[in-house]
Amino acid sequence: MSSLAAAAPRAPTHHDDRTFVQKYIFSTDHKIIGIQFLFLSLLFLFLGGVLAMQIRWQLGFPGQPMPGGGILPETMAPGGVILPEYYIQLVTMHGTFMVFFAIMPLLVGVFANFLIPLKIGAHDMAFPRINMASFWTAFLAGAVMFASFFVPNGAARAGWTMYAPLSARPDLSGADYGQICWCISIVLLGLSSILGSLNYITTIINLRAPGMTWFRMPLSVWCLFVTAILGLLALPVLSGAAIMLLFDQTLGTHFFDPGAGGQVLLWQHLFWFFGHPEVYILILPGMGMVSDIIANGSRKPIFGYHSMVFAIVGIGFLGWIVWGHHMFMSGMNPTLGSTFMVTTMIIAVPSAIKVFNWMGTMWRGNLHFHVPMLNAVGFVAMFVIGGLSGVFMAATPIDMHIHDTYFIVAHLHYVLFGGSLFALFAGITYWFPKMFGKMMNEPIGKIHFWLTMLFFNLVFFPMHILGMAGHMRRIYDPTQYEWLKGYQPMNHFITLAAFALFATQFLFIWNFVWSLFKGRKAEQNPWRDNGLEWTLPNPAPHGNWEKVPTVYRGPYEYSLPGAPDDWYPQSSKLPNDREPAPAPAPAH
Amino acid sequence: MSWWLPLKASTFAGEIDGLFTAVLIITGIAFVVVEFGLVWFSLKYRSRPGRAAYYTHGNTKAEIIWTAIPAVTVVALGLISNHYWKQMKGRDSVPADSYPIGVHAKQFEWQYTYPGPDGKLGTTDDYTIRNQLHVPVNRNVVVILTSEDVIHSFFVPVFRVKQDAVPGLTIRAWFNATVPGEYELGCAELCGMGHYKMRTRVTVHTQVDFDAWVKTQAQGGSE
Amino acid sequence: MTHATATLDQMRPPVPAEPGLPIYNNKLGMWVFLASEVMFFTGLIGAYVILRFGAPGEWAKPNVVLNVPLTGINTFILICSSVSMVKAFAAISAGDRKGLSRWLLATILLGATFVSVQGVEYWKLVHEGFTPAGFTAGSHITELVAQGKLSDVTGGLYGSTFFTMTGFHGFHVTCGVICLIYVWLKSLRGGYTQQDYRGVEVIGLYWHFVDLVWIILFTIVYLI
16 A cells, blocks of 8 residues: 555745635636536526426416415416416526536536546636636526526426427516526526536547546546537537527517428427437436446456547537437428438437446445445446437337337436436435545435436336326426326326425435545545546645656556455556656647 | 226227337337346446456447347338328328218317218308217217317317417318217317316217207207 | 747646646637537527428528628638638648738738628628528518518528528637737747647637638538
8 A cells, every 4th residue: 555655746945925815716727617607507406496396386286376386476376376477487487497507517517617627637627717717607597597587477388398489488488587587697607518518528638647548537537528529519509508598588589480491390300400419418427426436336447448448539520410209200301210220320329339338347345335336336327227218209100109208207307307317316426525534424325326317217208208298397287187187196206306306305405415524534545546646635726746657557456356455546656667758849 | 097008989099009019019028128228237347456447449340230130120110100191180181971070169169060960061050069079979070170269279189189279270171080979179289377277078979879869959959 | 840840849847747648738728719619509500400491481592681792702711711710720830930920911911801891791691681580671681582582481581590500600700800819919029939839720720720610611601
């Protein structure tokens, strides 16, 4: 152990003379920016949950006054009874908050920022000031989106997918200023995302430490790299679409106005051309973190590292040619339905490879179920359900029945909550010591995991049944339909389970906040992980290393036979290791 | 309250439900393999004192197998699905003899225009009724979908038929109801505040009853 | 140019790094950013193509509504600004700091002229009744419709796509001019030397991109 410890590069000891504002508010340090994103997006995750609880209240107790609903305005919930116009704002903004301001910034804004320079051995990102701008633009976007609840007529009302012409016509949707806020916020968020992506891509390409070749990068970094490329190329299309929608509403343009020759389906094509890569943005970073954590928890190299990389790249590439599967019933040319079905079926394959490789990593491992490992394995268990349910809707005839029903809601929550959110619980717990120098509480983390796993399945598995029955999405009052009245007990049950699920999250919130102040002080490498970030003290100092480390091996050299311990840091030099080749001299 | 798919009341239902069951079996097998595997590995390989992990970077043969099997399976699923897709929704899928009904969706009701005794839409004996869909059993029916304002979606669960009604487009969707009875239709695309109550009573008549109903309507009968 | 390229190779950061791409961070960052800009304009232009070729009526001939000759000259001005940008880059790569400043100023003036001419064109079009929302009733444009020289059916779409595409392009040119002013002021203070003129190359890349987008837009909006 001592030889490994001695090889750890020292952290910078120069005097840090930045002011409080420079250190924590307008910071250019990628770690602080990552933590800023963490607080912002955890807030939106909580708010998104509050919106979901209101949705579930209405579905479980239709037409009844909601406890605490008295604070809502009379136009939205008189006497605490949710009105249809408020219900569709809840539905719209729950999706919007969760996709754009919770999951995406949690996975990308937090972990791309925090992990990339640390894991590749760089002092900071390539463009620290642009990185800072990326956070503050996202903050502004979030403020505008939050404010949209408080403008006249409230928030946008056409679902997070904002289909035109409903979204373009305040006279038809009832939302005017709220819709404008949505469009402006999305354009700002797109800009934030693009600024972030250009940092992540440039940093990963050009700032890797000597010896950190492409195929020695941890899979978390590979996933973040492909995610950044997806974000870079997809968000501009959404911004363009949001601008067109904004202009239709405010300038009287006719992009989506069929009465003036515009095309309604144009919105859907533009939105989903962005939207499908977006869902891969929402899952890939989680997959990457889960790979790192499962290898660590199993004390084994990742099974099939190269195929995992090809699967990541394959998902990134195929993700661009499946968007029409969101539009099978839209009235687009049925032949496109066939082509998109084929590409959608194919994209199941790289995800399947990843699931089997994670299992292969656990096979014959030495499994330590620390809280991150529990959540990572939970991710695999839940993501596979979400992925398999996707096969049903990929088969277009089946989709004719289950499109726009709760079957889809079940699918998307299995991949986004069962997948991404469990990955986030794993990642936040795992890198908490690196961020804050403290450990999160282990027993509470375990209780939180098991209760979340239980209630999550109780909430979302029955939704498959509802969808099979034909229970449509975004319905304020299912009891309007005779055939759905019989399912009201199930809706009621789901609501109660949802309340329990939400209440369980307070365990995580309490664990997080309490550990920030009173958590056990973390040793330097509590998880005995091989990554470069663990050669630094906790929390990692400004500038990371005084001298960038040199990398001698891949990130998953756990349980190497003949080694003194079951882990081998990437930057520890052994007597037989060669120095990496120096950078080529300029041609001249 | 059924835990399975609704009553099969159209020619599509048997095929769609059959495909659903097939996918359920295939995904069910995958589900059991993965979840059982995860639980079994978690228990069998949990850390115990003196235990060491088996150092390996992978196994190419295993990877080829577990790539090929899903790939072949999904491609096969795709081909089978496409066969039915073309029959149900393809460009030329609407049978020539289909009984036409004009369906005009608007916030928040459905207007059904029937062709009347002459069986042709666009003639003087057509009549329009709100929120009631009447079709004869065992006949091909084509609904010609239009929308007044925003996107709505024509969805009858027991028929397993769904098709968006899009402003600016005229979209044809066909089905063949096989079980007489009273059913419901719901709008399956968020269309505004009244989306939740945009329903239709769907009646599948025997041919005799249907002809009688048409006659009553044509004579200015009650809605 | 070989000399210039060799000089640029030495603008890599001094810390040891795994060889990424043989281009320095700022340049790589600009290329990556331009990729996102390509997607942005592809979205707008793609929408235009779909709307135009799926339009229910005849699309207006550009020269009925738009002043093609004037915009042609404006296009030439923008192309000249790209030439002056190249000259600026060549100047500093040869160590000519004064030449850099002079050619940057020329680029700024040409770019600003382009934006101004476009602004004036917008004002005139709106004045004549051609707006993003379509043709204003009772205006000169609607007279053309009455005379059969222009289809009204697609007028709204024509305005929507025209102003959005050219407007966002103009916005990008304006941002480019502002950045060029910053670079020009820095060049006056001696901020760029023959050893390090990365900022000039990076803004040059952006400027050429903006020019290229215009050539595409001009072709599909004004000529076809």
